[in-house]
Amino acid sequence: MTAEAAVAVPRRVHPIVELDYGVRRWANLLVLVVLFSHFLERPTPAWVWALLLFHGLLWAPLARWLARRAEDSRQAEHHNLMLDALFFGALSGLVSFGLWPSTLMLGSGLLSILSLGGAPLARRGFVAWLAGALLGAAANGFDLQLESSLRTALLSVTCFVPYLLMFGFHSYSQSQRAQEARREVVQRNEQITLKNRQLELARMLADSANRTKSAFLANMSHELRTPLNAIIGYSELLESEFMDIGEAERVGDVQKIRDAGRTLLAMVESVLNLSKAEAGQAEVFHAPFHADELVDQVAQEMREQIERNGNVFRVSCEVPTLRLLGDDEKIREILGHLLSNAGKFTRDGEVTLDVRHEPDTQMLVLRVDDTGIGISGAQREALFRAFAQADSSSTRRFGGSGLGLAITRHYCELMGGTIEVDSQPGAGAHFTVRVPAPVAARRGLAHA
Numbered sequence: 001m002t003a004e005a006a007v008a009v010p011r012r013v014h015p016i017v018e019l020d021y022g023v024r025r026w027a028n029l030l031v032l033v034v035l036f037s038h039f040l041e042r043p044t045p046a047w048v049w050a051l052l053l054f055h056g057l058l059w060a061p062l063a064r065w066l067a068r069r070a071e072d073s074r075q076a077e078h079h080n081l082m083l084d085a086l087f088f089g090a091l092s093g094l095v096s097f098g099l100w101p102s103t104l105m106l107g108s109g110l111l112s113i114l115s116l117g118g119a120p121l122a123r124r125g126f127v128a129w130l131a132g133a134l135l136g137a138a139a140n141g142f143d144l145q146l147e148s149s150l151r152t153a154l155l156s157v158t159c160f161v162p163y164l165l166m167f168g169f170h171s172y173s174q175s176q177r178a179q180e181a182r183r184e185v186v187q188r189n190e191q192i193t194l195k196n197r198q199l200e201l202a203r204m205l206a207d208s209a210n211r212t213k214s215a216f217l218a219n220m221s222h223e224l225r226t227p228l229n230a231i232i233g234y235s236e237l238l239e240s241e242f243m244d245i246g247e248a249e250r251v252g253d254v255q256k257i258r259d260a261g262r263t264l265l266a267m268v269e270s271v272l273n274l275s276k277a278e279a280g281q282a283e284v285f286h287a288p289f290h291a292d293e294l295v296d297q298v299a300q301e302m303r304e305q306i307e308r309n310g311n312v313f314r315v316s317c318e319v320p321t322l323r324l325l326g327d328d329e330k331i332r333e334i335l336g337h338l339l340s341n342a343g344k345f346t347r348d349g350e351v352t353l354d355v356r357h358e359p360d361t362q363m364l365v366l367r368v369d370d371t372g373i374g375i376s377g378a379q380r381e382a383l384f385r386a387f388a389q390a391d392s393s394s395t396r397r398f399g400g401s402g403l404g405l406a407i408t409r410h411y412c413e414l415m416g417g418t419i420e421v422d423s424q425p426g427a428g429a430h431f432t433v434r435v436p437a438p439v440a441a442r443r444g445l446a447h448a
Helices: 015-040 046-069 073-094 099-139 150-244 248-278 291-307 328-344 392-398 404-414
Strands: 287-290 312-317 322-326 350-358 363-370 418-423 429-436 439-442
Touching: 015 046, 015 073, 015 099, 015 150, 046 073, 073 099, 099 150, 150 248, 287 291, 291 312, 291 322, 291 328, 291 350, 328 350, 328 363, 328 404, 328 429, 404 418, 404 429
Parallel strands: 312 350
Antiparallel strands: 287 322, 322 439, 350 363, 363 429, 418 429
16 A cells, blocks of 8 residues: 555535534533433433433534544434434433423424424424434333423523524524635635636737737748848859859859858748748648659758758658648648758758558658657757747757747648657657648549
């Protein structure tokens, strides 16, 4: 047994247990005083005195102990109330149904039961009182003596008044606690309502700020692409002219300008795509495409970048004859981001692209594996966050804006797909993308 299992879980005790204990303790003492006066006037067997002492002094703490130990303390206390009625009935029979003592016991018992359990429980209590009365009367030889001595009558009336006062005080205290609890509930509900309104306002402000940011990024991206395209175009023109006139030394410098412009343009395109996705402006276009051709084109485009770091690049495509329906541009970009990351974070290792189509689910599965630096569990939490990388030091070591995976996840969700990552530090990373791509037609049976 474990330490946790050995620790007993404390039971929740219903409030009526303590309320009944306070009333039962004093009520039983008052009944004991009245019945003591009654039985002093006549010969009484020892077992009757024992029953009086048990009921007057011991029954209240015993009933409390039993209820607190029960799994359902409320139900256990209801049973205790039935035993109260049974005791009072038996004592009424033992006093030969003397008017004043019997009225005291029947009235106090049923009043307590009615206030705590309502009419149904009071009816059960009355039946228990009758059963007890028959037992007590049988033990008394069914001797009926309605009249009591003046002392017993006075004691009965005198004890009934403080019982009513005591019962009223406990009921009032219970009512005050209930009202206080209701006020606390109302206050908490008001606080929760206010917090919800504040959270809703904060969410609306955040959404507004996010839309404003996305619109700003989209506008700025458009403005930046125009001069960047000009820089790239003029650098290509200069490269061609320098090659024509034999200025080989300057060709390398112009190529650096062109490569830097293309890198910056790719980052601007990423910012634009992300801003569109966050602003809800990105759309999915379903059109037929050949999956094997798309994979081959992306692999050719990314091969140089991946193998530049001494990596071996392997491609496995199990959809050679399928013509699928989907957004091939977004799938192309997803593959580009995943392969770019794999090649960037892997040195002298392997990068594998595996593409297959599941005919049962009509899903296109893209899996990119690498043997690079890997990702820890804590780092995976920020993996798909925009402008963040798994490790802040990665930006300095490997470069990048941290937008590729954020865009990839947005596109996967937009197309109704998923992206999963499995990785450990030093053991590489494994990304799996699943996007819907139903079969359009076999090659040769339909034209693109």
